[in-house]
Amino acid sequence: MFICMFDENAVLDGLNEQQRQAVTHQGGPLLVLAGAGTGKTRTLVARAAWLRGAQDVPASRILLLTFTRRAASDMLARANAGSEGAGWEGTGSDGAGGKIWGGTFHAIAHKIIRRHAESFSLSPQFTILDPGDTTDILDALRPDHGLAETGQRTPRAGACADIYTRCVNTGRPVSEVVTAGYPWCAPFTSQLSGLFRAYTERKRARHLLDFDDLLLLWQAALADPAAGPVLRGMFDAVLVDEYQDVNAVQASIVRLLQPDGKQLTCVGDDAQAIYGFRGADPAHLRQLTADYPGLDIVRLHRNYRSRPGVLDLANLVRPSAPGLDLTLTGDRGPGDSGSAPLLVRCHDEATQAREICARVLDAHEDGTALRDQAVLVRAGHHSDILEIELTARKIPYVKFGGLKFTDTAHVKDFIATARILVNPADDLAWFRLLRLHEGIGPAHARRVLAALVPDGDWAQAATAAPPRAQRALAATIGLLADAAGQAPGQAETVLALLDPLIRGRYPDSAPRLADLRRLADAAAAQPSLHDALAELTLDPPSSASDLAGPPRLDEDYLTISTIHAAKGLEWPIVHLPHLVDGALPSDMALGDPDGLAEEHRLFYVAVTRARDRLYLYAPQRLHIRRRGRDDRHGLGQLTRFLNAEALAACDSTTAAPLVPPLPATGSLASRVDAALGSLWDA
DNA sequence: CAAGTAATTGTTTTT
DNA sequence: CAATTACTTG
Numbered sequence: 196m197f198i199c200m201f202d203e204n205a206v207l208d209g210l211n212e213q214q215r216q217a218v219t220h221q222g223g224p225l226l227v228l229a230g231a232g233t234g235k236t237r238t239l240v241a242r243a244a245w246l247r248g249a250q251d252v253p254a255s256r257i258l259l260l261t262f263t264r265r266a267a268s269d270m271l272a273r274a275n276a277g278s279e280g281a282g283w284e285g286t287g288s289d290g291a292g293g294k295i296w297g298g299t300f301h302a303i304a305h306k307i308i309r310r311h312a313e314s315f316s317l318s319p320q321f322t323i324l325d326p327g328d329t330t331d332i333l334d335a336l337r338p339d340h341g342l343a344e345t346g347q348r349t350p351r352a353g354a355c356a357d358i359y360t361r362c363v364n365t366g367r368p369v370s371e372v373v374t375a376g377y378p379w380c381a382p383f384t385s386q387l388s389g390l391f392r393a394y395t396e397r398k399r400a401r402h403l404l405d406f407d408d409l410l411l412l413w414q415a416a417l418a419d420p421a422a423g424p425v426l427r428g429m430f431d432a433v434l435v436d437e438y439q440d441v442n443a444v445q446a447s448i449v450r451l452l453q454p455d456g457k458q459l460t461c462v463g464d465d466a467q468a469i470y471g472f473r474g475a476d477p478a479h480l481r482q483l484t485a486d487y488p489g490l491d492i493v494r495l496h497r498n499y500r501s502r503p504g505v506l507d508l509a510n511l512v513r514p515s516a517p518g519l520d521l522t523l524t525g526d527r528g529p530g531d532s533g534s535a536p537l538l539v540r541c542h543d544e545a546t547q548a549r550e551i552c553a554r555v556l557d558a559h560e561d562g563t564a565l566r567d568q569a570v571l572v573r574a575g576h577h578s579d580i581l582e583i584e585l586t587a588r589k590i591p592y593v594k595f596g597g598l599k600f601t602d603t604a605h606v607k608d609f610i611a612t613a614r615i616l617v618n619p620a621d622d623l624a625w626f627r628l629l630r631l632h633e634g635i636g637p638a639h640a641r642r643v644l645a646a647l648v649p650d651g652d653w654a655q656a657a658t659a660a661p662p663r664a665q666r667a668l669a670a671t672i673g674l675l676a677d678a679a680g681q682a683p684g685q686a687e688t689v690l691a692l693l694d695p696l697i698r699g700r701y702p703d704s705a706p707r708l709a710d711l712r713r714l715a716d717a718a719a720a721q722p723s724l725h726d727a728l729a730e731l732t733l734d735p736p737s738s739a740s741d742l743a744g745p746p747r748l749d750e751d752y753l754t755i756s757t758i759h760a761a762k763g764l765e766w767p768i769v770h771l772p773h774l775v776d777g778a779l780p781s782d783m784a785l786g787d788p789d790g791l792a793e794e795h796r797l798f799y800v801a802v803t804r805a806r807d808r809l810y811l812y813a814p815q816r817l818h819i820r821r822r823g824r825d826d827r828h829g830l831g832q833l834t835r836f837l838n839a840e841a842l843a844a845c846d847s848t849t850a851a852p853l854v855p856p857l858p859a860t861g862s863l864a865s866r867v868d869a870a871l872g873s874l875w876d877a
Numbered sequence: 878c879a880a881g882t883a884a885t886t887g888t889t890t891t892t
Numbered sequence: 893c894a895a896t897t898a899c900t901t902g
Contacts (some may be wrong), residue, residue, distance in 0.1 A: 264892085299892060300892075406891095407892095469890075471890095472889075472890060477889085573888085573889070574888090574889045574890070575889080576888085577889095603882080634878095638878055638879085639879085661879090733892075747879075757889085757891090759891065760890090781890080783888085783889060793890095
């Protein structure tokens with residue numbers, strides 16, 4: 196018999212006083228206020244290990260809720276290291292010792308709902324709608340609810356979806372959400388209510404769940420007098436990361452999982468709350484104090500990440516948080532004098548792009564690999580010009596956030612086809628696949644669908660299609676019918692089925708088919724097509740290269756990422772372009788104080804991603820609001836978040852444009868126009 | 878009714 | 893200026 200002695204010192208090794216306090220805390224709910232770079236992940240992982248070793252909590256009875264899939268796999272890999280099995284997926288396997296359950300709220304909810312589908316009165320076939328599908332359904336239902344062509348501007352499908360999810364995630368009624376956040380939609384409040392009711396019915400009838408449903412169902416089950424104790428009983432200890440970014444439903448789930456908070460650990464930093472637009476509210480972090488009277492708070496303020504120069508700026512721009520204040524103290528060696536952040540004022544965006552490239556290459560020459568550098572932007576398109584420059588200079592890069600691979604038409608086609616195999620009642624997926632056939636448009640697709648839904652006789656339904664589409668449709672249906680029963684090779688069938696359709700539809704079919712090839716391979720690696728689909732919707736690949744697995748080690752590339760997607764990550768060198776009012780405080784947020792506060796926290800998150808070196812860029816002219824054909828350049832004011840105090844902590848330089856502006860008086864173009872105009876005078 | 882062409886419109890961030 | 897919508901043609 197192998198006896199494993201728990202070595203507490205090994206777990207606590209290398210941790211500072213506050214971290215140890217957090218790791219070994221017992222006897223009640225714990226809130227760890229962890230500033231950026233203070234070893235939060237490390238502490239959380241150590242606490243999980245300590246709970247297992249010192250408190251005898253079985254691994255499989257520990258639940259670790261994280262905010263992103265990336266954070267989950269990162270922590271689980273470390274937390275499960277040393278236990279049986281090399282896997283890291285949060286499957287909570289029943290093997291000896293077991294593994295920690297870990298994942299995003301949505302992923303865990305999905306797992307539990309799948310396991311108990313019947314109890315939720317759900318068909319085990321249920322599939323998950325991605326946000327785009329939700330918008331499509333709402334769009335299709337909109338005309339039935341007085342929200343189309345009424346002469347006035349009505350909320351479009353996207354706006355409806357936003358309002359819907361906001362209602363759900365904040366737990367507030369439509370009327371309130373509309374008046375607070377979408378005042379221009381106020382006249383349509385009752386129509387929206389009707390629309391949302393119909394949307395819900397539609398989902399239920401088709402065995403479809405959207406992201407919000409996953410949370411709602413888990414919450415409802417936990418609140419159920421009979422099911423609640425069982426689900427609650429699955430876990431002895433609950434750890435929640437990034438608590439400042441939970442929404443009302445998630446906060447409620449945590450309360451239901453740990454009503455007395457005995458084994459509850461929450462980690463957060465309200466200066467880093469950046470998901471308000473999704474219904475998250477840092478107030479939930481403060482609310483913990485009220486919910487759990489015995490709550491103990493441990494503050495982690497020693498920053499191990501950043502050099503003094505970066506840290507000084509971070510502290511200067513840290514948004515003040517009432518009640519839960521935290522100032523970071525540095526722990527890295529004294530910085531050389533050159534390590535103050537450098538503000539580069541650029542003439543325009545092209546200059547900015549060149550400056551970034553130059554500094555990236557300089558650092559590269561000095562031994563900092565491209566992998567160790569990142570460019571972080573507020574919005575995906577902020578890197579457009581930079582990407583052109585990088586491509587021209589042959590600097591490899593990978594972009595995270597922004598446009599998603601799963602948003603491309605052919606990938607949607609693949610997913611739709613797979614969804615039909617998994618859930619034949621998914622008429623949204625059918626609609627998409629049908630229209631891929633030549634000769635079938637919206638009208639015929641609807642007709643086929645009408646024939647399809649009641650009796651489920653696929654071959655019969657095909658006769659509703661126009662003659663010229665008959666053959667192709669028969670082939671499609673034949674393949675679907677063959678594959679419907681068998682489990683293995685379904686991804687292969689999807690690919691075979693789509694091949695001719697994709698060729699017929701897209702002029703550039705070759706690269707698209709190559710994408711699908713990879714997609715099919717990735718899907719085949721999953722236990723079932725069902726799992727592959729859930730994976731794909733809950734955790735879409737952030738770039739096409741993501742699918743190919745971990746990048747080769749010898750490949751070196753620069754990272755471009757949105758600030759949101761960079762959360763929790765760090766790089767030795769970080770470049771922050773577009774530090775201009777209207778870009779970093781996004782012009783969408785300039786209106787309301789809450790929005791501005793969130794932009795401020797976003798800036799703080801961006802600054803604190805840097806370990807050694809931070810470069811700030813402010814283009815003085817940039818095209819703002821392209822209206823019509825005039826590409827007027829707006830005047831960029833340096834971001835308000837870099838106030839005088841913060842500027843004093845930075846070095847500063849100015850980059851001249853490649854082509855210096857001519858010292859012309861007035862507009863040369865209008866003078867030419869005037870000259871031309873005189874030619875047309877009779 | 879589907880497919881191609883012209884006009885119009887609007888834009889963060891993501892589980 | 894791209895992507896969706898409105899209109900025309902086959």
